[in-house]
Amino acid sequence: MQPGALWSMGDYASNGDRWAEASLRLAGELVRPGQTVLDIACGPGPFAIAAALAGAEVTALDAAPALLETARHRARDAGAEVAWVEADMTAVPLGDDAFDLVASAFGCMFAPDPEAMAAELVRLCRSGGRIAVLAWTPESAFGAMAPLVGPYLPGPGGTSPVERWARPASVRAVFAGLPVRLQFAVRTVDVVWDGLDHAVRDITEHNPAWLGIRAAVEPTGRWSDLEWDLRALLAARGREEPGRFTLPVDYLETLAAKS
Incomplete structure (x- = not known):
């Protein structure tokens, strides 16, 4: 399935809204008025809209038409001006050295070739500019879902590209040979x-990745077992409070300064 079709499934916008605070925090810390900013794999647009409202000239790209449409409506309602581009994040149809800030919040981590993705991020960023990537850490509740799911999937397992963006050592390897200086923070x-x-x-009925997992596991007759394991994982990592369930999720923030 093509990425655009996958991420148009379900309701990723409502899922992503639950961790949009990470994108808003990144925009608040990095974006300045007058900057040229590119949001890669923008989803429903929280980072792009926040950057535009902060006074930046923003371009936002995603492969999923449904998510771009949601993002357009949200930007219009917020009074934010953003240039929206429907394209594959691994082959961005924009020029070299075009942006002061190139950012991807929980998006480019899904690119099948992390090294090629890193090279594309660097290509798009001007000399003296910055690149920002957010990815779930392996130790986090979201990071723990991949090893949870693996034994249930039919066929041989493999290493997820997400893991390459989740630890400083592996991120350094992804950017090896590229003209950047890296720094990291776990948030x-x-x-x-x-x-x-x-x-x-919400996760099993609306998240596109989990809809794909469910479609693969249900024919094996083990879906109810996986769903129970997911519930146990969430219960162990989160906390129930009156009227709400809160799941703290760690992520790695990678900042790269291009020389």
Whole structure:
């Protein structure tokens, strides 16, 4: 399945809204008025819209038409001016050295070839500019989902490209030979649902990646077991409070300064 079709499944916008605070935090810390900014794999647009409202000249790219349409509506409602581009993030149809800031919040980590993705990020960023990438850490609740799911999937398993963006050592390897200076920080975003039951339903019924997992596992007759394991993982990592379930999720923030 093509990335655009996959990420148009379900309702990723409502899923992504639950951790949008990480994107807003990044925009608040890095974006300045007058900058040229590119948001890669922008999803429903939280980073792009925040950057535009901060006074930057923003271009936002995604392969999923449904997510871009949602992002356009949200930008219009917020009074934010953004140039939207439908394209594959690994082959961006924009010029070299075009942006002061190139950012991807939980997006470019899914690129099948991390080294090629890193080279594309660097190509798009001007000399003296910055690149920012957010990715879930392996130790986080979201990072723990891949090893949870692996044994349930039919066929041989493999290493997810997401893992290459999740630790400083592997990110350094991804950017090896490219003209950047790297720095890292581990941060946390609280992902909140109405309750644990709501969290399980929201993930398994709306998240595009989990819809793909469900389609692969259900024919094996083991879906209910995987769903139970997911619930146990969330229960162990999160906390139930009156009227809400909160899941703290760690992510690695990579900042690269291009020389």
